[in-house]
Amino acid sequence: MVLTFPLATPAAAKLAESLVLSKQGTTDLMRVQKHLNSSKTFKARFLQVSSNGEYAEGQIFLQRPGRLRLIYDDPNPLLVVADGKHISFIDRNIDTATTLYLSMTPADLMLRESIGFFGDDVIVTSVNRTPGVVRIGLVNTAEPDAGSIELVFSDRPMELRKWTVTDAQGIKTTVSLLGPTFDVPLNPNLFKYTPKQNKTFGDN
Numbered sequence: 297m298v299l300t301f302p303l304a305t306p307a308a309a310k311l312a313e314s315l316v317l318s319k320q321g322t323t324d325l326m327r328v329q330k331h332l333n334s335s336k337t338f339k340a341r342f343l344q345v346s347s348n349g350e351y352a353e354g355q356i357f358l359q360r361p362g363r364l365r366l367i368y369d370d371p372n373p374l375l376v377v378a379d380g381k382h383i384s385f386i387d388r389n390i391d392t393a394t395t396l397y398l399s400m401t402p403a404d405l406m407l408r409e410s411i412g413f414f415g416d417d418v419i420v421t422s423v424n425r426t427p428g429v430v431r432i433g434l435v436n437t438a439e440p441d442a443g444s445i446e447l448v449f450s451d452r453p454m455e456l457r458k459w460t461v462t463d464a465q466g467i468k469t470t471v472s473l474l475g476p477t478f479d480v481p482l483n484p485n486l487f488k489y490t491p492k493q494n495k496t497f498g499d500n
Contacts, residue, residue, distance in 0.1 A: 328454065329411060
């Protein structure tokens, strides 16, 4: 796959207006895009810390396009399942879920069939480099108020290490991957869940 960065095209304008990329920044963005699209699945342990003081651990399974499962360790009853169209936040103690359209959440940016930074549907808000680390900030063009996501990668080798989601209320949640394994077969049933009670948001 050949990646290009046509500076004169409308796609390049989807960088945030205040963002001016250096040659290194452009190179980093292209490398990150290529890395993300090189794997369709991964699984890992995760550590989650939020700015409101919450802490949790668990397991994550991801399969693009659109599928995600976060299983939180006890005593946290939360289970998160994305089935390709919806994402459900499930309380396992009472078997009740709140469901959103996946496209309404920052998770959509990570779960697309092909992740691209130079199209019309994603705005790149930042590209930062520190020794051994590359950080990319993103928002969904269609839902800019839904929140933002910052992806964090080790540099050499290029590998996704963690991400931080800032929601519409300004709460930051950082998910760090522990021992990730990429391109592994995953059971399709991981991404299915039918709770007894379900409330869906986003329907007309």
